[in-house]
Amino acid sequence: MLQKSKTENSKAVITIRDVNKSFGDYHVLRGADLDLYEGENLVVLGRSGTGKSVLIKIISGLLKQDSGMVNVLGKDVANLSPKELLELRLRIGFSFQNSALYDSMTVRENLEFPLVRNRKNLGKAEIAQAVETVLDAVGLSQTINQMPSELSGGQRKRIGIARTLILRPEIMLYDEPTAGLDPITCIEINNLINEVQERFKTSSIIITHDLTCAKAVGNRIAMLLDGQFQRVGTFDEVFDTADERVTPFYDYNFIQE
Ligand SMILES: Nc1ncnc2c1ncn2[C@@H]1O[C@H](COP(=O)(O)OP(=O)(O)OP(=O)(O)O)[C@@H](O)[C@H]1O
DSSP: OOOHHHHHHSOEEEEEEEEEEEETTEEEEEEEEEEEETTOEEEEEOOTTSSHHHHHHHHTTSSOOSEEEEEETTEEGGGOOHHHHHHHHTTEEEEOTTOOOOTTSOHHHHHHHHHHHHOTTOOHHHHHHHHHHHHHHTTOGGGTTOOGGGSOHHHHHHHHHHHHHTTOOSEEEEESTTTTOOHHHHHHHHHHHHHHHHHHOOEEEEEOSOHHHHHHHOSEEEEEETTEEEEEESHHHHHSSOOTTTHHHHHTSOOOO
């Protein structure tokens, strides 16, 4: 796992500075600052409705901030042309709760799909090799000819992550990766997030309400409070406080050591 000092010496692949975003009277992001460093797993915590999804949408260019700067992989996201934005999005892997597999396709076909659509220069053998590599990475080589309906929830999640990895993203964005999974499967997904970091050298933002997950995968934790990342650091640093906006997170979560 990355040491904190190493993380802080790395270059930022996402830089967010003084970002504001309102919906009507509701000022969701209020001068938010955040860096994602190359190679790190950064966990974003925050109560429901604090703006975590809004932030991810701004990073991926689906929403525009009202003011402030968002730079992703050297690009000023708010000022990209539609074509440049598409190119940037191909360098980002999204693992979202609603990124379901295609039920009518086998695992192999599900994994081939993004390559066939986005990497038109690849031959059959290269596609087959890429499918094998990502299936091996998520530990599910044996499911290659199965249908999604034959897989468990945890296996479907892993195949979803494999489908994202097949385009070799530089950044991974995980939105609540362990939501709705049993505790054993949660541990498997946490391990997978760490394996992906190591094997594919990705830089990742992981949004979660699951503190076991946060502790297991986060090189750093960033807590969104009142529209800003007011507590950023290691897990222990973030929770070593009597701040009443922070302590309930810890008190009400069961932490598996
Ligand atoms: N397109 C939109 N139009 C109006 N309001 C919006 C829009 N998108 C988000 N909001 C509001 O912004 C606030 C933050 O929403 P967001 O989805 O980012 O919360 P979150 O931190 O991801 O919450 P959760 O943990 O429940 O997913 C909410 O009050 C939401 O209603």
